[in-house]
Amino acid sequence: MTVKDILDAIQSPESTSADFAALPLPESYRAITVHKDETEMFAGLSTRDKDPRKSLHLDEVPLPELGPGEALVAVMASSVNYNSVWTSIFEPLSTFGFLERYGRTNELAKRHDLPYHIIGSDLAGVVLRTGPGVNAWKPGDEVVAHCLSVELESSDGHNDTMLDPEQRIWGFETNFGGLAEIALVKSNQLMPKPDHLSWEEAAAPGLVNSTAYRQLVSRNGAGMKQGDNVLIWGASGGLGSYATQFALAGGANPICVVSSPQKAEICRSMGAEAIIDRNAEGYKFWKDEQTQDPKEWKRFGKRIRELTGGEDIDIVFEHPGRETFGASVYVTRKGGTITTCASTSGYMHEYDNRYLWMSLKRIIGSHFANYREAWEANRLIAKGKIHPTLSKVYSLEDTGQAAHDVHRNVHQGKVGVLCLAPEEGLGVRDHEMRAKHLDAINRFRNI
């Protein structure tokens, strides 16, 4: 039995759930990995010069044992997230530390502590097997998976599953991720695949869409409301392309920051009107490595006032971190919110706290999304209210190049990866609905 037989079953319209359940599973499959004995390979290099093409490998790996509450999924397509870039450059930490720590928690979790890490935190595919205790899903179901892995044995996470003390991001802090032909997930990560999308389109939004939903829309994040001025950094990037859609769909006013005329045009085509090209306008928030320039914060704030008719920002959608955080706090209005989920340019932030406390602003930390938020975010994709922002699709072999593009910020929106899917465009079940949204679905393609 090989993965080819699985693909044949997926591509045959006659295949039933019983056929999938009867398919013998292969002993091994192909997966994108980093290797534990290579974690020092980039020692001494600057972040920019660490090259994912050197650290990401395409390996044949053994199929992991299936445990209670889990599912093995045949992965048709996945996507590149920035967390895979972090794993591939071993920053800010090697992810093998996460696997070791997980492995120490219980007998079954030991499976994750291996000398290789199969990465990837998105997938669209077909359920192959479910473990004991799984009733909601069966072999043959077409699914996407969100990346929240929790144990739920502590009451801390019972209101908001992100607060579980054993909260992990699948394919980053656990093994057996989605950049592979087969993945192992907890069955509670599974959600229905949106019928009007191809495999690679369905695999693109998951992680970033759910994160943007919690960070911007959910009451656990900024709780955005109609009319809010929302400053969105990287508005045509992974997170930002969904934040921009949420702002527009929710009646808010996105102020989109981008770094090229092409990216500005993408935001305009999504429906945004207030756009700042940070490159063209030459903001330099730091005079040198240690010193910020408040005059530049003010110049940025003036530009925002020009675009809003004199108003300041209700919500900043933050993720660049060190480079922008001082400016983000400054331009927020009295009582406004800065919500942050990352620090791409550096995690030791500096801002002038007088502008925070005197103007009663709040900083909210946000990370991925709880089970319910991930489900609600996927529902919006399935209903055609929010659309994938897939620009380019790579083969599994070329994942290193795909991650390199994201690391160097030469991509747009999201970058997809075909795993078992032999070509793009497969897996669409609802052609009528797709036709209604075709322009929006293709907005980011091949630009």
Ligand SMILES: C/C=C/C(=O)SCCNC(=O)CCNC(=O)[C@H](O)C(C)(C)COP(=O)(O)OP(=O)(O)OC[C@H]1O[C@@H](n2cnc3c(N)ncnc32)[C@H](O)[C@@H]1OP(=O)(O)O
């Ligand atoms: C969905 C996608 C998301 C993304 O893309 S996010 C971006 C990518 N992700 C990242 O860059 C994050 C990577 N993660 C990290 O950098 C680290 O993950 C953290 C810095 C978040 C945490 O580091 P750690 O070393 O794991 O954490 P500690 O909690 O400091 O644990 C070390 C020891 O310190 C103890 N400790 C924790 N809090 C306290 C306290 N308040 N007082 C005293 N001790 C404390 C712990 O218990 C433990 O101890 P013991 O080593 O003995 O187990």
Ligand SMILES: NC(=O)C1=CN([C@@H]2O[C@H](COP(=O)(O)OP(=O)(O)OC[C@H]3O[C@@H](n4cnc5c(N)ncnc54)[C@H](OP(=O)(O)O)[C@@H]3O)[C@@H](O)[C@H]2O)C=CC1
């Ligand atoms: N905590 C969580 O749950 C999550 C965290 N993340 C983290 O968020 C970050 C962004 O992820 P994602 O959106 O997918 O990545 P992308 O690279 O797709 O998009 C980020 C965009 O931010 C802008 N940007 C990058 N650096 C700077 C800078 N120094 N100053 C201003 N703008 C900058 C760029 O846009 P432009 O050049 O056009 O301005 C870039 O396109 C990563 O660090 C990632 O790990 C992501 C998802 C979930």
